[in-house]
Amino acid sequence: MPSYLSRRERPEVRCINFLCAVLLTLVLVAGIIMFVLWLSLRPHRPKFFLDDFAIPNLNRQSGAVNLPVSFTVGEHNPNQKVGIHYDEIFGTVYYNDLVVASGTVYRPFYEPPKGDTPLRGQLTATGPTPGDPAWQRFAADAAAGSVALRLLLNSTVRFQVKVWDTKEHHMKVDCEFRLRGDGTLQQEGKNKQCTLYF
Known part of the structure; x- marks a missing residue:
């Protein structure tokens, strides 16, 4: 057998090498497409902002029981192609650890996607009492005109991508x-972004 034939690859080996190269290229292209799709469809968490909060007559001496509690929290879905399903939203207002x-x-x-909803809540205060x-x-905080409160909203959400x-x-x-002291939100609290935990 001439020596130049021994140095050339056999046709079967060249065919296998070609098929492997095509397969690796297809896997690489598919991986890039999947990565781009994942980036574009990956759900981003919604954002919440406290727009308003009020407890009228907060500084009355007989306690806060039965006072109306009203608030508006703005919800924003930042996703371009992903919708969000919310279950019922439950709210709790705290003064320190007191509900x-x-x-x-x-x-x-x-x-x-890209939607906004103002969540308007109406509750009735159950405390504190004298x-x-x-x-x-x-009572001292209300008289001083600065009552620190927390509003917690709890729900269950599902993200929807197409169907x-x-x-x-x-x-x-x-x-x-x-x-x-009159029960209205201080100016620096308006449109303040709330912390979101998942």
Whole structure:
């Protein structure tokens, strides 16, 4: 056998090398396409902003029981192609560790991509009363015109990409703010972004 034939690859080997190169190229292209799709469809968390909060007559001497608690939290879906399904939203207002008011504040709803919804809540205060250990501090803060409160919103959410829904995620929104003595939101608390936990 001539020596130049031994140095040339056999046709079977060249065919296998060509098929491997084509297969690797297809895998690389498919990987890039999947990565770009994942980046474009990856859900981003919603954003929440405290727009308003009020407890009228907060500084009355008979306690905060039965006072109306009203607030508006702005919800924004930053996703371009991903919608968000919210289950019922439950809200709790705290003064330190004392529950001031709690209850369901919003019905289940769907937020389309790039959508905004003002979550308007109405609750009734259950405390503090003059008999509570925290009442003296609460009354002193109200008299000084600066009552520190927290609003917690809890719900379960699912992200929707086209017709596909993700698994459920428990969501907690934590808004910290201060009220004036008359029960209205201090200016620096307006449109303040709340902390979101998943």
